[in-house]
Amino acid sequence: MEQYIIKGGNPLSGEVEIGGAKNAALGILAASIMTDETVIIDNLPDVRDINVLLQAIEGIGAKVERINQHSVKINGSQIGDLNIEYEYIKKIRASYYLLGALLGKYNRAEVALPGGCNIGSRPIDQHLKGFRALGAQVDIEHGKIVAEAKKLVGNHIYLDVVTVGATINIMMAAAMAEGTTIIENAAKEPHIVDVANFLNSMGANIKGAGTDIIRIKGVEKLHKTEYSIIPDQIEAGTFMFAAAATGGNVVVKNVIPKHLEATSAKLMEIGCEIEEFDDSVRVKAPLKLQHTHVKTLPYPGFPTDMQPQITVTLGLAEGISIVTESIFENRFKYVDEMARMGAQIKVEGNSAIIDGVSQYTGAKVSAPDLRAGAALVIAGLAADGITEVEDIVYIERGYEDFEGKLKKLGAQIAKVSTEKEITKFKLKVS
Numbered sequence: 001m002e003q004y005i006i007k008g009g010n011p012l013s014g015e016v017e018i019g020g021a022k023n024a025a026l027g028i029l030a031a032s033i034m035t036d037e038t039v040i041i042d043n044l045p046d047v048r049d050i051n052v053l054l055q056a057i058e059g060i061g062a063k064v065e066r067i068n069q070h071s072v073k074i075n076g077s078q079i080g081d082l083n084i085e086y087e088y089i090k091k092i093r094a095s096y097y098l099l100g101a102l103l104g105k106y107n108r109a110e111v112a113l114p115g116g117c118n119i120g121s122r123p124i125d126q127h128l129k130g131f132r133a134l135g136a137q138v139d140i141e142h143g144k145i146v147a148e149a150k151k152l153v154g155n156h157i158y159l160d161v162v163t164v165g166a167t168i169n170i171m172m173a174a175a176m177a178e179g180t181t182i183i184e185n186a187a188k189e190p191h192i193v194d195v196a197n198f199l200n201s202m203g204a205n206i207k208g209a210g211t212d213i214i215r216i217k218g219v220e221k222l223h224k225t226e227y228s229i230i231p232d233q234i235e236a237g238t239f240m241f242a243a244a245a246t247g248g249n250v251v252v253k254n255v256i257p258k259h260l261e262a263t264s265a266k267l268m269e270i271g272c273e274i275e276e277f278d279d280s281v282r283v284k285a286p287l288k289l290q291h292t293h294v295k296t297l298p299y300p301g302f303p304t305d306m307q308p309q310i311t312v313t314l315g316l317a318e319g320i321s322i323v324t325e326s327i328f329e330n331r332f333k334y335v336d337e338m339a340r341m342g343a344q345i346k347v348e349g350n351s352a353i354i355d356g357v358s359q360y361t362g363a364k365v366s367a368p369d370l371r372a373g374a375a376l377v378i379a380g381l382a383a384d385g386i387t388e389v390e391d392i393v394y395i396e397r398g399y400e401d402f403e404g405k406l407k408k409l410g411a412q413i414a415k416v417s418t419e420k421e422i423t424k425f426k427l428k429v430s
């Protein structure tokens, strides 16, 4: 099994290039099969979740052709199967976007109940409520969601919770429905806007994405397009916290600084200098980080996908910090791993109470999920001695060449799978 091995203590410095947003790409790939014409998608991140979704799309008969590592051509004209198998679905959460895409195009879809990171109970009732409001009959049979409609008709849908997944799924299902759909209490994340822009570039008529009311006027059909995915604000934020935690000075390139405002604001509160340019951000850490309090919220609030990264950073700040997780109920599993590294973090209900320590100590830890895994790497980079992070398969769901990008910033990190490689790394860094 592959793992990361890290010798901590080097402040990160230099420049890092951010890739396309995984969570936008997942919606966009699913939406790309809604036309029979060929779609080209650029700035696609080369990460596990994306590759699994591409396989699932190929599995139902779409033609998928890699143009290069970050561009793909998709043609959904030959889709013959509206049934997405559990084999793909258990691996990724966003498989549920194929429900909205297939239902929107063919008025029928069968998709196994989704997997993804185990960070909470993650119901999909709002997705199903949306499909039903558009006129679909939706049943759960033998572990599958089966959705079917004679035709989809626009409706007024009020989401009971702000949900990224349901907002995107309903937008897709409604894109070719008869009449107008209004989604109220919609999520406002940058990837919602990106998926809407992508659908509009295919001829859809979606207005208001990025606000909490989205209006979708159904169109007859969608057509070909070429589209470049926005930068990944979570990958960017992860490198920003890695810079802060290691006392570094890093320019994070190819970002939309506006999407990083919640992250930048918190970094400034804890003493970092932030310099914003057109499409990059510099983070310069202070000599000593200061404590702060954070609550995760839907965009434009502080993202839950950045919660573990800020928590491990605050674990090194002076004083007591409180991080409250308000989106997912099970997103502090990494705190036990952090205790092995000397962190003083106590979880009470949905808050982590963090008593900053002056340094972590390297240890063997295991990634419980994607962002927590990235956070453990940040902790390892800041720690005294050697850290081994196991179960990096989670990290690879969402970070392309994580160790390569960190190495370029001066980190001592390697991806290893044998004792021999571990010994070689230890000799090299001793």
Ligand SMILES: CC(=O)N[C@H]1[C@@H](OP(=O)(O)OP(=O)(O)OC[C@H]2O[C@@H](n3ccc(=O)[nH]c3=O)[C@H](O)[C@@H]2O)O[C@H](CO)[C@@H](O)[C@@H]1O
Residues within 6 Å of the ligand: 023, 024, 026, 093, 094, 120, 121, 122, 123, 124, 125, 126, 127, 128, 161, 162, 163, 164, 165, 166, 187, 304, 305, 327, 328
């Ligand atoms: C593939 C992808 O893009 N994943 C992101 C997406 O997940 P995902 O789309 O699953 O997250 P949602 O925004 O839907 O979830 C937000 C909250 O709503 C609840 N909920 C959601 C749907 C529903 O039908 N009923 C319901 O109660 C969830 O349990 C959660 O408490 O947004 C999350 C919140 O920004 C991110 O952490 C994930 O990285």
Ligand SMILES: C=C(OP(=O)(O)O)C(=O)O
Residues within 6 Å of the ligand: 023, 092, 093, 094, 115, 116, 117, 118, 119, 305, 370, 371, 398
């Ligand atoms: C939790 C995440 O992904 P998913 O929703 O696919 O599990 C994430 O991207 O941080």
